Amino acid sequence: MPQDARQILTPSQLNTLARDLLEGAFPLVWVEGELGNLSRPGSGHLYFTLKDARAQVRCALFKPKSQWLNFVPREGLRVLARGRLTLYEARGDYQLILDSLEEAGEGALRRAFEELKQKLTLEGLFETERKRPLPAFVRRLAVLTSPSGAAVRDVLSVLARRFPLVQVEVLPVPVQGEGAPAQIVAMLQRAYRSGRYDTILLARGGGSLEDLWAFNDERLVRAIAASPVPVVSAIGHETDFSLSDFVADLRAPTPSVAAELLVPSAQDLRARLRQLQRRVVTLQMHHLRRDQQRTDRAAIKLHAMRPRARLDMLHRRQNEAQRRLDAALHKQLDRLRARMRHADAVLRTMQPKRRLAVLRQQLESLRLRPRNAIARRLTHDALRLRSVARSLEAVSPLKTVARGYTILLNEDGHVVRSVNDARVGERLDARLADGHLPLRVIKPDDDT
Incomplete structure (x- = not known):
């Protein structure tokens, strides 16, 4: 390789x-x-x-x-x-x-619990909309539980204390073990098919998840969902939850609480009855008073509708109308008399002789008034003239001339105040206290 x-x-x-x-x-x-x-x-x-x-x-x-x-x-x-x-x-x-x-x-x-819960949730078995309402008053109750457990004793004790009138039937079933789910399902179906009960209670005391496993069985959950009768589940303690709790129409934390939720308190009912009784008595008294008032008004109306009473009422109305008419006439006559007296007084004051006498007096008064006014006016003007004369005399140049001074006037009538205001050969007028003296301006060395 x-x-x-x-x-x-x-x-x-x-x-x-x-x-x-x-x-x-x-x-x-x-x-x-x-x-x-x-x-x-x-x-x-x-x-x-x-x-x-x-x-x-x-x-x-x-x-x-x-x-x-x-x-x-x-x-x-x-x-x-x-x-x-x-x-x-x-x-x-x-x-x-x-x-x-x-x-x-x-x-x-x-x-396994979670897987089955998820499966049934997806099917809608735990939806609130499908749950049935419980009756307001349970009359016959079926309790599916162990007949020897503490749960049945707690349920019966609470029911007897709160509402002894309820009819309770204990339907014994095993609450744990391998065959428990099938027996609970059979008893539940027999109970709701019988038509004897209006509510069914599943009850069991506390325990581990394994102890409560019978109430997580799928067959039991579906049987509860199919029940036409409302089912209440009270399995274990408050912290315990089973699939029966989720599918039941009501879940109670404990069997004792379930019993309290299912039936009312007899003491509360008695108090409620007393309250309702007082309310009924109050309403009856109210209706009686209302009916009595209606009866009184009807009696008065019937009494008023009798012929004699009708005539009496019309006679009273006629008398009252006559009285008001007489009072109105007297009042009108009094007003007319007052107007007549006022007119007579006015006519008396309007007589010609008396009117002429008054006019003569007014004319005589008016004749003297202009004379007096003119005299007052002349006196006032004389006083004012003397005052103005004194003022003019105080500032008059003639007053100064009378003391030996002279006022020189040029040909234009203007006062000569300076040597420069006079020209050689110009004629001047010297005003003295007792007359005028004509003058002519000459040079200082001129003999003429």
Whole structure:
């Protein structure tokens, strides 16, 4: 074989190929065996081997899944593991990397439980829409349970305490064991086919998943779903769930609670009856008062409709109308008399003689008024004129002239205030206190 045709692999490459083949060829697998070589280092991972009489396989459950286990792993314990097959390349050993680990016995039952639950869920047996409503008051109840168990005693005790009137029939059936599911199904079918009961109760005390397995039987689940009578399931304790609980029309946490849910409290019913009785009495009194008021109104109406009463009523109306008419006439007459008196007074004031006398007085008053007004006006104007004269006299140049001063006026009548305002030969007028003196301007050395 030529040198260049050979393919040479390293150990790591070979292990990688082997790992890829293992992981690709094997999906998730379930393995059941005994725990051995158990090791839990400080990292929190869990390492062990699963073995049987002839072989073993290495396994690893990493943190945090190793902390979620609901049991304590120990040597020799039989478990059920789920994981994927791979190769640990550092040693060349194949191993299982797990994602779940549970005890083998109950784990198998739990897996069967989940698979059957998923199957029945897909069929719609657990849908709320198909569940039947329970009657408001259960009259005849069938209890399917063990006649010697504590569950039947609890149910009967609660029913007797809360509602003794309910008719209870215990239909004995085995509640665990290999033949229990078939007998429970037969008794259930006989009960609802008889037509005697309006509700059926399945009851059992607590136990392990294996103890309660009879109520996870597919035949029983389908029989409950086919029942025309409402079925109540009370299997185990509050934390226990069975497929019968999911398919039943009502699931109760315990048999005692189921009994309390099925029947009302006699004490509550008595209180309710007393309340209803008081309400009925109140309504009756209300209706009686209403009917009495109607009767009184009818009697008054009938009394008013009698002929004599009708005539009396009309006579009273006539008298009242007559009284109002008389009052209105008197009131109208009083208004007319008042108007007459007012008109007479007005006419008296409008007589011609009296009117002429008044006009004469007014005329005499008006005749004197202009004279008085003119006299007042003249007096006022004289006073004002004297005041203005005094003011003018105080600022008059004549006052100054009277003291020996003279006012020179040029030919244009303007006051000569400076030597430069007069021309040679120009005639001036000198105003003195007692008259005018004509002047002519000459040169200083001119004799004329």
